[in-house]
Amino acid sequence: MKPVLKIFFLYLLSVSFASGSGDVAGLADWAKSDLQTARENFSKAESARGSERKKLSAELSALGEKLASLQKRIDELEQLKRKAENTGRLLQYKESRAKEMAYALSAFAGSDDIPGSLSNFSSFAEKIMARETSKILSPELPQKCDVSDLRGDILSGESFRVGAFRYFVSGDRAGFLSADSVLYGEDWGRDIRNFFEGKSDAIPADLSGGELYKRERSGGGIASDFARGGVWMWPIAFFGLISLGVCVLKAFSFSRLRRAPDGTVKRICTALDSGDEGRALKLSESLGEPYSDMLSELIKSRGLGQATLEELSYEYMLRAGDRLFSKLSILSVSASVSPLFGLLGTVTGIIKTFGDLSTYGAEQARAISAGISEALITTEYGLVVAIPAFVAHVLFSRRAKAIISDMEKIASGFLGALEK
Numbered sequence: 001m002k003p004v005l006k007i008f009f010l011y012l013l014s015v016s017f018a019s020g021s022g023d024v025a026g027l028a029d030w031a032k033s034d035l036q037t038a039r040e041n042f043s044k045a046e047s048a049r050g051s052e053r054k055k056l057s058a059e060l061s062a063l064g065e066k067l068a069s070l071q072k073r074i075d076e077l078e079q080l081k082r083k084a085e086n087t088g089r090l091l092q093y094k095e096s097r098a099k100e101m102a103y104a105l106s107a108f109a110g111s112d113d114i115p116g117s118l119s120n121f122s123s124f125a126e127k128i129m130a131r132e133t134s135k136i137l138s139p140e141l142p143q144k145c146d147v148s149d150l151r152g153d154i155l156s157g158e159s160f161r162v163g164a165f166r167y168f169v170s171g172d173r174a175g176f177l178s179a180d181s182v183l184y185g186e187d188w189g190r191d192i193r194n195f196f197e198g199k200s201d202a203i204p205a206d207l208s209g210g211e212l213y214k215r216e217r218s219g220g221g222i223a224s225d226f227a228r229g230g231v232w233m234w235p236i237a238f239f240g241l242i243s244l245g246v247c248v249l250k251a252f253s254f255s256r257l258r259r260a261p262d263g264t265v266k267r268i269c270t271a272l273d274s275g276d277e278g279r280a281l282k283l284s285e286s287l288g289e290p291y292s293d294m295l296s297e298l299i300k301s302r303g304l305g306q307a308t309l310e311e312l313s314y315e316y317m318l319r320a321g322d323r324l325f326s327k328l329s330i331l332s333v334s335a336s337v338s339p340l341f342g343l344l345g346t347v348t349g350i351i352k353t354f355g356d357l358s359t360y361g362a363e364q365a366r367a368i369s370a371g372i373s374e375a376l377i378t379t380e381y382g383l384v385v386a387i388p389a390f391v392a393h394v395l396f397s398r399r400a401k402a403i404i405s406d407m408e409k410i411a412s413g414f415l416g417a418l419e420k
Contacts, residue, residue, distance in 0.1 A: 142158040142159065142160040142169075142196070143158065143159060143160070144156075144157075144158060145157070145158070145159045145168075145181070147159070147168055147177060147181045147182065147183050148181070148182055148183070149173075149182070149183045149184075150182065150183070150184060150216060150217055155168075155170050155173065155183060156170060157169055157170020157171065157173075158170070158196075159177055159181075160196070162195075162203055162205075163205070165205050165206060167192050167196070167203070168183050169192065169193055169196045173186060173189060174186065174189035174190075174192045174193045174196070175187075175188065175189050175192065176188070176192075176206050176212075176213070178210075178213045182213070182217075184212065184213045184216045184217070185204075185206060185212055185213070185216070188204040191203060191204050192204065225377050225381070229345060229377040229378045229381065230345055230348065230349065230378065231345075232341050232342070232344055232345030232348065232378050233345065233377075233378060233381065235337075235341045236338055236341050236342060236345075236378065236381050236382050236385055237381075239333075239334040239337060239338050239341075239385055239389075240334070240338070240381075240384070240385040242330055242334065243330065243331055243334040243335075243385060243388070243389040243392070246327045246328075246330045246331055246392075247331070247388070247389075247392045249327065250327065250328070250392070250396050254396065254399050254400075256289075257289065257290075257399075257403060266413075267283055269414065281296055281299055281300075290316070290319075290320035290323070290324075290403065290407065291406070291407060291410055293316060294313055294316035294317070294320075294407060294410070294411065295410065295414065297312060297316065298312065298313060298411070298414055298415075309415055310411075310415065313407075313411035313415070316407070316411075317404060317407050317408065317411070320403065320404065320407060321400070321404055324399075324400035324403060324404065325397070325400050328393055328396055328397060328400070331389045331390070331392050331393035331396070332389075332390075332393050334385060334386065334389040335386045335387075335389040335390035335393060336386075338382045338383075338385040338386040338389070339379070339382045339383055339386045340382070341378065341382055342378040342379040342380070342381060342382020342383060343378075343379055343382065344378070345375065345377075345378025345379070345382075346375045346376055346378050346379045348375070349375020349376075349378070350375050352375075353375060
């Protein structure tokens with residue numbers, strides 16, 4: 001029974017397999033067809049997505065360019081905004097400066113017609129300049145006045161103006177007039193007087209812009225500088241005079257002294273060895289001061305001991321040193337003290353000048369600078385005294401030391417020859 005069942009079972013299995021194989025083949029064909037359709041759909045979707053990506057990339061690039069262009073435009077607008085702000089501030093500054101200049105011009109010209117804005121300032125300035133130019137170009141008739149000269153003396157006479165230049169004529173003096181009514185340029189006085197008296201149609205003009213006046217005022221000579229320097233010029237002048245006197249005396253004194261020639265001591269010792277003391281004394285006297293006195297005394301005292309002769313020569317050298325170095329300390333003191341007095345005068349003048357500054361204000365700057373220039377005169381003259389005094393002290397000291405050194409050599413040579 002069992003084999004029959006097995007065979008039957010196998011038969012059924014084969015039949016079912018045979019019938020199922022046809023279904024499987026159909027399923028495979030359907031799957032392949034569906035897979036092919038899916039692949040085609042995927043390829044179309046991938047192609048569509050690539051096209052969409054390219055389109056989006058192009059749009060994004062265009063948007064980036066637009067954004068860069070907008071940013072550049074924003075930067076340009078920011079720059080224009082800053083320029084507009086700077087222009088506004090500059091315009092406000094020019095408006096304020098125009099008003100200040102308008103006030104200054106109105107004060108100068110005696111006008112109350114002050115412009116309210118920058119646009120009206122140009123016509124206002126032209127009107128003022130035309131008015132003042134007409135004043136300058138129209139000559140001013142002579143009128144009585146009192147002026148001062150460069151020394152400060154008061155002169156009475158007549159002043160007149162031709163163009164922008166003012167002149168003064170009084171008695172035998174004539175010249176230009178400065179803005180502060182000081183007479184200068186008297187070298188052209190004859191031409192100015194001839195024009196004033198109608199003898200000539202030509203008149204000189206000071207085209208130096210004030211330099212001629214400054215040069216004449218600052219070049220008034222030592223007396224003028226001494227007067228402007230103040231009280232501290234007196235001690236500087238004192239040290240200068242005594243230094244000059246000492247220099248003259250010492251120069252005369254040293255001009256009479258000669259350096260000792262070489263070989264003189266040897267010739268004196270040779271004369272002494274031969275017993276000719278008179279010839280030795282005559283040779284020593286031929287050397288002149290201060291060598292002759294020392295050598296003559298050493299020759300006369302050569303019989304004394306060596307220590308005594310050394311003390312004797314040292315004593316003569318001390319005497320000669322006192323004479324040679326006498327009064328040189330005056331030069332040293334003058335060279336040291338004169339610049340200090342000059343500095344003291346300058347400091348005093350500057351203190352006074354700044355006192356005037358606090359009193360009169362910064363508008364007097366030109367007068368204040370002139371005051372400082374005058375204050376520096378003391379320093380200038382202090383150095384003028386100190387530098388020659390210092391140089392003279394050095395030269396005279398070196399000459400004195402050289403003479404003392406020669407005396408030491410002569411004494412040493414003579415004493416050394418005596419020992420032998």
